[in-house]
Amino acid sequence: MKQFFSEIYESLLKKYGKQNWWPADSIFEVMVGAILVQNTQWFNVKKAIRNLKDEKILEPRKMALCSEERLATLIVHAGYYNVKSKRLKNFLDFLMINRFDFYALKIKQREELREQLLNINGIGPETADSIMLYALDHKTFVVDAYTRRMFSRLKKDFSWMTRVTYDELKSFFEENIPDDLYFYNEFHALIVVHSKDICKSKPLCGECLFMKKCDYCKMSKKSCS
DSSP states (O other): OOOHHHHHHHHHHHHHOOOOOOOOOOHHHHHHHHHTTTTHHHHHHHHHHHHHHHTTSSSHHHHHHOOOHHHHHHHHGSHHHHHHHHHHHHHHHHHHHTTHHOOOOOOHHHHHHHHHHSTTOOOHHHHHHHHIIITTTOOOOOOOOOHHHHHHHHHEEEEETTSSOOHHHHHHHHHHHHHHHHHHHHHHHHHHHHHHHTOSSSOOGGGGGTTTTOHHHHHHHHHHH
């Protein structure tokens, strides 16, 4: 199984190149982006991030002083702006308790930090893992809807991936991919890129680099013949 995932990774890397995620100018920007991207497209998040930068409050202490109402108006492009402004404020409370010390968060025990993040109202497993992996360099694999969709199609034996919990799927990947921070980072990013461009809800199987090995593609060909 480890060989299978390594081959998929190498194929994606050859096709799309290094992604160098997360696209941001600071650790805090990554954290904010991970919260804003919930239930929306990154294109919309970029607009909200730009507003925050233009107002010069994309810094933890400055944002902590910003009112929830004003923050909501600045992130309106990200959708659910009232909800997300509350979530950002909840997260800022957590940072304040930790004295805005990102280094201390980086060296904190992984499971302890993850539990603390999950205890913040509005921070779920995917957001917590994104913050840990991309902002704080913690070795924790991010799984999402793209991961479930792509791999459940790639191998019919993976159909169970659409039914299990987030943590069950995360554990499966962590047990079967190289135990390496850089691999975790790039692999998830490559999965997202491929799934957004090719393995969509209505997949472009004819353009897929996995066309010859994907069970879903093979079945689609049979149904059309």
